[in-house]
Amino acid sequence: MGYERQADFGTPEATSDEPVTLTIDGREVTVPAGTSVMRAAAESGGSIPKLCATDNLKAYGSCRMCLVEIEGARGTPASCTTPATPGMVVHTQTPRLQKLRRGVMELYISDHPLDCLTCSANNDCELQEEAANVGLRDVRYGYEGTSHLGLPTDTSNPYFQFDPSKCIVCSRCVRACAEVQGTFALTIDGRGFASMVSASQASDNFLSSECVSCGACVQACPTATLQEKAVKDVGLPERSVVTTCAYCGVGCTFRAEMRGEQLVRMVPYKDGKANRGHSCVKGRFAWGYANHKDRITSPMIRDSIDQPWREVSWDEALSFAANKLNGIKQQYGARALGGITSSRCTNEETFLVQKLVRGGFGSNNVDTCARVCHSPTGYGLKTTFGTSAGTQDFDSVMDTDVVLLIGANPTDGHPVFASRMKRRLREGAKLIVIDPRRIDLVRSPHIEAAHHLPLQPGTNVAVLTAMAHVIVTEGLANDQFIRERCEVDEYEDWASFVSDVKHSPEFLEEVTRVPAQDLREAARLYATGGNAAIYYGLGVTEHSQGSSTVMAIANLAMVTGNIGRPGVGVNPLRGQNNVQGACDMGSFPHELSGYRHISDVETRALFEKDWGVALDPEPGLRINNMLDAAVDGSFRAIYIQGEDILQSDPNTQHVAAGLSAMDCVIVHDLFLNETANYAHVFLPGSTFLEKNGTFTNAERRIQPVRKVMEPANGYEDWEVTQLLANALGLNWTYTHPSEIMDEIARLTPSFAGVSWERLCAEDSLQWPVNEEYPDGSPIMHQDRFVRGKGKFVVTEYVPTDEKTGPRFPLLLTTGRILSQYNVGAQTRRTANTVWHAEDVLEMHPTDAENRGLNDGDWTKLASRTGETTLRVRVTDRVAPGVVYTTFHHPATQANVVTTDYSDWATNCPEYKVTAVQVMPSNGPSEWQEEYSDLSERSRRIEGEEMEPAE
């Protein structure tokens, strides 16, 4: 489509069911009660001038441009703050109004530079547009007096600039920061003529302020005051394409605004149902990796990882890969081959990779990164509810009275959803945080958690069972819900289990380190505070009892009846953009798409008939078992699409040993990632901007990904997989991902009603989409659980085998930070590094003092598995005895120290609990030095001068 600004109705949509009819400029208009006159006019095709109003912010009534005349009313009220009432007769265009508006505009322009022709917002400026609309022809006040025109521009933020000389002090940016983002980093400093927008304190610039660079202020600004630097550099966009972000599981939709083939900016799509027009620093700004100099666009091969890479044609690379795969299959059998699908790639691409492994390689050795993040969610929710996906849509949080947040840090990991949660908390919902760290939500502007339970890492099950103890023994269970919706016999067994005094908060306090009284009060609040919703993340799943913790969460939701309606539920916050989709598409070694076991004869027959091949009836290997089998010699080749297991998976040295032992490692990626150091074939990948397909977010929402530019490597990723399949003789003939989605729909009952065409027409669908739910399913388990009655499961607390002791007295837990994403392959190649250039180790002041460590010192972090070095940050955000770091940088390789311990049911690694010691250091660890050498050697490309890795 050509470029046009997104429609702006001036004030938010009213939600009332009651209609109101009024007359505007002679036209009868009917709107929901509570709608402003401004919005009513806009919805009926009219237009009232405005500057301080925009429809994602509450009406403010300050600019005085939107004045109207209302018959029978005195004066000229602001249409943005005046609600429509029955029978109201409004005039929006009269000589009186025109004169008033022109006078107001004259005042604005008297302190605004008249550099429109050279301004970067020329033709995309609301002030310019409204000046034309009101017919401003002259400024009687002249330009000689005191003005703001000489104020310097703040260019400190890497992505946007603040030019106060162009500011009209409409406060849209300040209000967007408060209302939409919830950070309150901006304010209006000074009074009267001296009033100006200020980031945090007067001494701050945007970079040093509390600003989180979400872009809401830039989007809200009606002038060029806050504007993307890219617009200044490239010019205004001339077309736009709506697509879906490739970062976290929120699944924000954006308008990719283009000038020719160049992406100018990503603007959050106001009609996006996951993000409702908001964004974060990653999705909004951190897309520069697509054109980073590290990107590899030619296929490369080598016989051994000691050799430099050799750039070759696609034909040669694919033939080389096919020969290796065929040779290994012939010598060692099909079960020596496998693959890893990517949760960053589309549903269609993921589906093809698992099809290639099962139908082409001939094994079920296919797995995905959900193995290392949310696999316990699947196990736990399937056991209790009969289904594993999140039970709600994101909108549900606006009906929540009590938020129980456990093992998640949404302001960093899922920032756009966190902003909606913060909005609800500011409206009065209560918050319970269960986390070893004092995450930002515990206390941030206008938000304070009612309870923060800073538990000892590894004791989630004990804490949740203790909460259940309180609910059951204090008579707070929802007996009616349990009787009607759950298996009563199992409930009684479970209730008897949790009622045992050994599960009381007091008894468990020594283990959990949570004060019993705090825990009791939190449990009472969850059970009695109204609609209560649980949101959780990897702090729940990445434990040796991850699956048990998920079941304990489900038990809490059932015992209090908090399932099956808006405002409640169990909500896993998915890490990567398409984790849900990758799971749906049959990426796990034991099941085909739609969660049907590979041993099921009828299911296998369905796929065998469609694909024309026989399938192995036995489950395949999980990622960690593939690596074990590689070391043992029975697993010899792997095709990895869009994952970097060397950096992301635990016990790096074991991953390296497994990869080193294989005869053929095929990495299909944008960059020579860490895993590619051990690869023999490199197939260049395409970015989300260069492909068509679909992603499925944490709400089960399937959304289109649309190609906005041609792939720099020549092919979309699904095409690369097809090329490899055809090199193996499979004769695939897809010409567009829509054909792959048709195959998915044909073979997968929950996707039966999904098609590319329908998604493009409707923007998104939440599965299941089938005959029973033709328009999808926003909230699950409304009348019954998917498999009938809810099942309470006894969750006995089993301590992890990873123990602290004299050698390793501290517990390390890991996580992520706002500006970086996962292994950082994308975000490290953007200006986001200005906020997080290296991983650091958070340590409590007491622990630091005991070790003679000061803030910023280099430290050695050692576990039973390995050691690395990084700088320490001394902070009381972590409790004594606990340290915390991120895993975004390969130079640190935090996973060198994490262990092989994993969830008992799914083998999701126990990233969150590692016994460590920390001591002063003056240099890199032995592993870091060796790995640095290997990495440098392994990234050599024949004919190219060697460059540092990053």
Next chain:
Amino acid sequence: MSSTIDTLHRMADQIARNFQHMGVESAVEATADHINMFWDPRMKDAIFANREGLTPIARAAIDELAAGIEPEHQTRATVFNAVDEVGHVDAG
């Protein structure tokens, strides 16, 4: 024992330990069922050949599987969708 056998023993023991609350008989069935539905054949073969040192519930489960006895499903986690069924969803 090789490192892989150690790992398989740890996995089997850990599964058994988490089913222990069901009582021995059910825990043995549940452990066997879990391994049957989620483990690759080479993993099963390897542990069949190296049973010494397993904890009692895990050992009994492995003995049952090695004898070719098909365990009954004990949890919903091992009950999957039928070919035309939308119902179950799992990420494990």
